[in-house]
Amino acid sequence: FYGGHTAERIAQYCATNGALITRSDLKKYHAVWRECITASYRGRRIVSTGAPTAGLHVLQTLGILERLDIAQLAPHSTQRLHLLIEALKMALADRRQMGGDPDLTPFDPNAILNSDNLDRQAADVDLQRARVSGTETSSSASGTTHFVVWDGDGRVVSATQSLGYQFGCGEIVDGTGLLMNDRTWWMSLAEGPNQVAPQRRCNIGHAPTLVFDGARPWIALGSPGGFGIVPYIVQVLTSILDQRVDLQTAIESPRFKLLNLELSVLAEGRFPEKVFEELEAIGHEVKRVGAWTDEVGGVQAVMRDLVSGALAGGYDPRRNSFAAGI
Numbered sequence: 001f002y003g004g005h006t007a008e009r010i011a012q013y014c015a016t017n018g019a020l021i022t023r024s025d026l027k028k029y030h031a032v033w034r035e036c037i038t039a040s041y042r043g044r045r046i047v048s049t050g051a052p053t054a055g056l057h058v059l060q061t062l063g064i065l066e067r068l069d070i071a072q073l074a075p076h077s078t079q080r081l082h083l084l085i086e087a088l089k090m091a092l093a094d095r096r097q098m099g100g101d102p103d104l105t106p107f108d109p110n111a112i113l114n115s116d117n118l119d120r121q122a123a124d125v126d127l128q129r130a131r132v133s134g135t136e137t138s139s140s141a142s143g144t145t146h147f148v149v150w151d152g153d154g155r156v157v158s159a160t161q162s163l164g165y166q167f168g169c170g171e172i173v174d175g176t177g178l179l180m181n182d183r184t185w186w187m188s189l190a191e192g193p194n195q196v197a198p199q200r201r202c203n204i205g206h207a208p209t210l211v212f213d214g215a216r217p218w219i220a221l222g223s224p225g226g227f228g229i230v231p232y233i234v235q236v237l238t239s240i241l242d243q244r245v246d247l248q249t250a251i252e253s254p255r256f257k258l259l260n261l262e263l264s265v266l267a268e269g270r271f272p273e274k275v276f277e278e279l280e281a282i283g284h285e286v287k288r289v290g291a292w293t294d295e296v297g298g299v300q301a302v303m304r305d306l307v308s309g310a311l312a313g314g315y316d317p318r319r320n321s322f323a324a325g326i
Contacts (some may be wrong), residue, residue: 035050038059042242064121068125072240097193156217169181208220266289
């Protein structure tokens with residue numbers, strides 16, 4: 001893709017069609033290895049990806065929720081959902097303000113994950129009312145997939161890959177069959193850490209995550225879903241770690257996403273109607289959708305039994321996915 005005949009065809013296509021990618025751009029591009037970030041939740045070590053992805057904000061949300069002690073609240077209860085929504089709004093607002101290419105906008109994740117900041121954010125959650133945390137609208141990236149592989153030697157891969165929309169930007173380079181992606185759509189024209197700029201990598205919602213029991217990997221998971229990825233992973237993890245449900249039940253449990261950082265929430269219709277009414281009474285604007293919808297992601301995961309070592313694959317029936325042991 002970055003040199004030789006294929007790169008020449010890409011550059012020629014872009015030049016002919018008014019796009020900006022040149023042979024020089026392709027030659028300069030290279031993949032970058034980055035350090036993962038780590039935090040704890042309920043005594044477990046959680047590892048996820050750092051900027052420019054959104055794994056930091058999975059850890060941030062969990063840190064806020066631990067201080068609110070949602071483990072004591074009933075599954076699918078109004079108060080539990082309210083606290084999940086409010087904590088996620090805080091974390092996602094920070095993502096919009098701070099997320100960007102760390103090579104061009106250096107940022108210390110400890111500014112988010114240190115105890116003082118998490119204490120302050122947990123204290124700022126209004127336990128009785130929905131609050132506005134921003135004005136940005138949500139978006140989805142339906143051309144994203146996630147897979148988890150766990151082999152017999154204990155090696156684990158949790159990977160999220162995306163083209164953006166289902167067909168990227170809808171452009172195919174002549175003679176190659178290559179669909180060009182549309183990831184720059186995730187960037188901003190406004191000044192900030194995610195502003196469109198030469199050689200800047202966009203902030204993106206991916207957050208492949210691993211959970212460790214001591215030094216041993218225990219759970220590997222991730223999801224497609226653009227702006228909703230952080231909420232989907234947080235909901236599944238808190239179901240497992242707080243409510244002690246099995247992996248497949250956690251994935252199949254009713255889910256929600258934030259439509260924006262104001263008050264709007266999109267939720268599957270399997271939540272109790274009474275809960276919808278009570279959420280609306282405290283200020284949330286709830287949009288009810290079908291009982292099972294891929295509008296709330298497609299979480300894929302593998303979990304290892306801590307006693308027997310047996311592996312269980314979890315798949316999301318909301319998407320065209322499956323679990324297989326080979």
